[in-house]
Amino acid sequence: xxxxxxxxxxxxxxxxxxxxxxxxxxxxxxxxxxxxxxxxxxxxxxxxxxxxxxxxxxxxxxxxxxxxxxxxxxxxxxxxxxxxxxxxxxxxxxxxxxxxxxxxxxxxxxxxxxxxx
Amino acid sequence: xxxxxxxxxxxxxxxxxxxxxxxxxxxxxxxxxxxxxxxxxxxxxxxxxxxxxxxxxxxxxxxxxxxxxxxxxxxxxxxxxxxxxxxxxxxxxxxxxxxxxxxxxxxxxxxxxxx
Numbered sequence: 001x002x003x004x005x006x007x008x009x010x011x012x013x014x015x016x017x018x019x020x021x022x023x024x025x026x027x028x029x030x031x032x033x034x035x036x037x038x039x040x041x042x043x044x045x046x047x048x049x050x051x052x053x054x055x056x057x058x059x060x061x062x063x064x065x066x067x068x069x070x071x072x073x074x075x076x077x078x079x080x081x082x083x084x085x086x087x088x089x090x091x092x093x094x095x096x097x098x099x100x101x102x103x104x105x106x107x108x109x110x111x112x113x114x115x116x117x
Numbered sequence: 118x119x120x121x122x123x124x125x126x127x128x129x130x131x132x133x134x135x136x137x138x139x140x141x142x143x144x145x146x147x148x149x150x151x152x153x154x155x156x157x158x159x160x161x162x163x164x165x166x167x168x169x170x171x172x173x174x175x176x177x178x179x180x181x182x183x184x185x186x187x188x189x190x191x192x193x194x195x196x197x198x199x200x201x202x203x204x205x206x207x208x209x210x211x212x213x214x215x216x217x218x219x220x221x222x223x224x225x226x227x228x229x230x231x232x
Contacts, residue, residue: 043225050220095221
C-alpha cells in the first residue's frame, strides 16, 4: 500500500518570504500522480498543484512550485512571495495511474502554514 | 459548473439517530469518493464508486455506514445508528477516470456532530 508522510505539522513564514513544505511517499508503482491540496479555514479542499511521475520537469503554478525527486520519493512544495491568504493546511496526496488501479487519493497528515506580517 | 455539491453543510444529531449525507458530483465525472476528516485520523477514504458501482468500500468503518449511488448525479452516505465517534467532516469528491484522469474536485464538506 502507498503511504504519504508529511513530517512538518506546522510551519511559519513571513509575508513576502519563501517557504518549503516537505512530503515523502512510498510506492512500488511507476505510474502515478502527486498533488498538493490547500485547506483554508473554510475547509474547502483546493488543488494547488499536481505532478505526473513520468515528467521530469517540476510543475509550477504562479508562486507555487514543486521539487519532485522521484528516486528519493520526495515531493516538496515551495511557496514564493508568501501572502496572508496562503495561511492554511496543506496536504500532499498520491494517486495511482496504472491501468486497472484505483483512482483514489492517499493523503498525508497535513502541514499547517502560518503567515505572519 | 457549480462544482461538487454536498448537503447539508452542518448536521447536529442525537446518538442513535439516522443521518444521511448527500452529494451531487460534477457533471461528466464518473468517479465519486467519500472521505472522512478527523483530527485523530486525518483524511480517510471511506468508499469510492466508478460508473455508479462501488469499487472499494474497505474504508467504511462498520456496518452502520452505507453508501449508494443510484445514478451518475447523486450519492448518499448513511449512518444508522449514529454515534458520537462519528463526529467528523465528511467530504465528497468526484473526478473523471478514463484515458486521461482528472484531479479530484471536492465539495465543501458536511460537518457532522453527534451528541
